[in-house]
Amino acid sequence: MNPAIQFRDVSYRIGNTRELLHNLNLEIESGETLILLGRSGSGKTTTLKLINSLLLPTSGDITVNKRLTREWDVIQLRRTIGYVIQDVGLFPHFTVARNIGLVPEIEDWPEAKMQARIKELMHLVGLDPDIAARYPRELSGGQRQRVGVARALGADPPILLMDEPFGALDPITRAELQREFLALQQRLRKTVVFVTHDLREALLLGTRIALVEAGRLATILTPEEFVRSSDPQVAVYVNAFETTAPRGRA
């Protein structure tokens, strides 16, 4: 197999004291959905931001598409990687269409091609074409998140980074978007790195789950292996989830 993203002995430290990530070794295969699962502050988001060079590792190497991130032109690197964050970060002064067409716009696509792409993307993520001229604040949370996903897919990047993209949504909308994400991923086969603290989401969406604890990679398992694992760190997570989940579910 040929990993799309590779971490080799990666540590990330703030100053000399706080180590957010310790000696991470991780290979993410092309076309898989790797879940980074862990509690708040475990280093999931840090790991994600190291991939698109929003953060630079204190030590170790990160390879994206066979090239070290520090050898990439950082702008080019980021444009080959879609990025979706929890707060969505939509530009409030841009319409839905302009938000979605942002990467094509800054890549100087011809107008007609860009408009066609925007239409295609809105259709892809299930957005009504009528809302193209609206501003983000006029949308529902679910619509905003769809726009966020469409924007990340703008220039058809092979890699998608998603940082708790559905975290702020109500349960019904979240379930709907999760289902659509699965269907979308079946078609597009992007390399997806998906951060969440929600085990149910991890089991549903992931091809593999990487459990991150206190800046260290605890283990990587498929969802089937994960629920059956006897690893104490995994068991803590599974138990915590089972005791909080209502009976008769999960």
Add this chain to the structure above:
Amino acid sequence: MNFFQFLLQNRTQVLELTLEHLWMVGVAIFFAVLIGIPLGILITRWPLLNKPILGSANIIQTIPSLALFGFLLPAPWIGARASRLAILALALYALLPLIRNTYVGIKGVDPSIVEAGRGMGMTNRQLLWLVQLPLALGVIIAGVRVATVISIGLATIAAAIGAGGLGEYIFRGLAMVNNQVILAGAIPAALMALLADVSLGWLEKRLSPVGMTGRHE
């Protein structure tokens, strides 16, 4: 002779002085914007320059205006014409609100928006022109508004060094102990300040990012 008769009788001169006043303030604000906004942007990029630049602008503000006019008097070329000198002094005073509001406006842009832009591969320049400046525009215009209103008031003092403007009437009235003459300078200046405040306030609202206010295109 009452105040209105005085204005009517001297209307050409009142108009002339008003235009002179407006010209001084306009040119001063023009240059202050040209310098202050880039400086404000600069200190968002190089935090090390933050203290020296904002500090200097702050110190300038603390110099009494009459003293500043006096300090600049010996300057070559500038000192040769009173109006040049007045424009320079007014521009210097206008710097602080412009630098500060530009800085605060850009810094105030939601960090998740900036991060999203950066994460999608926007260059610093694209981030500045497409995201940070448009979103900070309302705050920046508010700075222009404050600077303009202050300048209109300060410009009356420029008459003390012979730069003209509506301050002429104020100083003349003071010398003549004639309230009507003082008011002939003070009232048009106050009206001008009020007008500038209202119109720039309107502009501030107009130029605030569309998606942030209730306005639709």
